[in-house]
Amino acid sequence: MGYELRRWFEDRLPLEISSGERVVALAIADLAWDDSRIGYGRKFMQKLLWKTGFENEAQVGKVLGKLAARGIELRVPIKGQDGEPLKNKRGQLVYAHRGHQRTFRIPFETEFPGRPAPYWDDQGERSPDLDPHAWHNNERSPGWETFEGERSPAREGFQGDRSPGREGFRGERSPARESLVTQAGDPIPLTTPTFPPSVTPRGVDSAGKAGSEKDDPALAAAVDFLMNLPEPWPLGRVSAKAMAPLLIEAITEQGWRLDADLIAKLTENAAGVHRPMSVLRIRISDLPKAPQRTATKSGSNLPLWCGDCGDGNPAAEFNAKFRTEPSSKKPCPACHPAHRTADAA
Known part of the structure; x- marks a missing residue:
């Protein structure tokens, strides 16, 4: 997954963002792929909620909106049949749609107001990680040795996931690359969020269905x-x-x-x-x-x-x-x- 991408992103995120915004941004970078900088998948939001500790997608969306207001846009808009980003009647980009997964992308350094990355001059102290044949205290460096049942986090993925650059997900496609056939009127937003099994979101009834605009x-x-x-x-x-x-x-x-x-x-x-x-x-x-509401002056009542x-x-x-x-x-x-x-x- 995006272990190296996450390290790259955390060195460049601006200082003025909040801790919650930083947690969400780095969690998305950790779930995205290093080569394509793209992140999506059937369980992507479930993993994101688990990593960040947020209760539901609405809370994550709130933080993503704040990041976008700061110029750090991590959401990828859905594309229509013409290949252009889909917009609603107000001219606003659509990032979520019923039946389409959310897609995220880590921007390049020139695409967001980041800070200069530090240069850590730590090459003077040679680490055994730099030499695959080096030993330290009679133990081989873990950075170069393969342990049974353990892999490097930079190459490890979630069970059942493979990089979309090498293998596609069965039965699903990236919504950023998929054509969209819209119905009359505005697109229908994503109304069925995915939650971790152990989390019960607020505002959801015992049947597990959120109230809709029609009955609320x-x-x-x-x-x-x-x-x-x-x-x-x-x-x-x-x-x-x-x-x-x-x-x-x-x-x-x-x-x-x-x-x-x-x-x-x-x-x-x-x-x-x-x-x-x-x-x-x-x-x-x-x-x-x-x-505090005060009594309305006489004669001004509607x-x-x-x-x-x-x-x-x-x-x-x-x-x-x-x-x-x-x-x-x-x-x-x-x-x-x-x-x-x-x-x-």
Whole structure:
């Protein structure tokens, strides 16, 4: 596996990344192949979770998003039939898709903001590892001797795995090289993560199936909230579905609601933001405690939301700009404040 690649990568990763980001990056480098710098496989995510100690793929995805925001992109986008990277309607790259495995790649030194690799001048002290015929304390160097049942980690693979450069996996292909036939609309995200046998991810019921957007109103509300953020922050449905569980977890822990205050917090200081999706993910992950809510001033309360306007967007309950007639930008005649003012006059 990528023993040498991991050592190369750890010498060049920047100092400012967090310990969790470093653990994930080095674990991926360890699982990737030295020659191709590519890593994938039927059990790749299971191995990655085991090595990093993370509980589920959502946590790993959160860290990968932070690495990408720092310019260290380890994910390989899925390619379409034309051989070009697949994008959703928002123009964002698609890294995961139902029925397709995730693929990772360790970038070259010129492809990420790393630090100069150190030069350890330790050749002066000759090690027995440098001479296959050298002996030390009447024992041959383990770097050159073959032990029964033991192999060098640089050449050792997981049981049943071979380098894709020499032998392909039976019944599977790299999603980065595989053509993709898409259905109408946006691609369906990867919704069935692989977990180690001993780990039970949060948010999974006794049957072992995660709640879907259809039968989880909170998830549906979070998806709609992310898709209706002001420019340049709104996400496509694929990205919104992927980020919605992270949003739900953050607002539950920090006491926020899907309202105008949360919109203002997540979209503040938009000037100079070049990668809104990555920045949004980081802001959700670092969301602080919600401010204490004070009593609303008299006369500023919105009319009761009718529940039908704004194409059912839950944000309309707290923000009048979403209270529009279905498939239209006209103010809702039932609950928009403009109509209430007109009626009062």
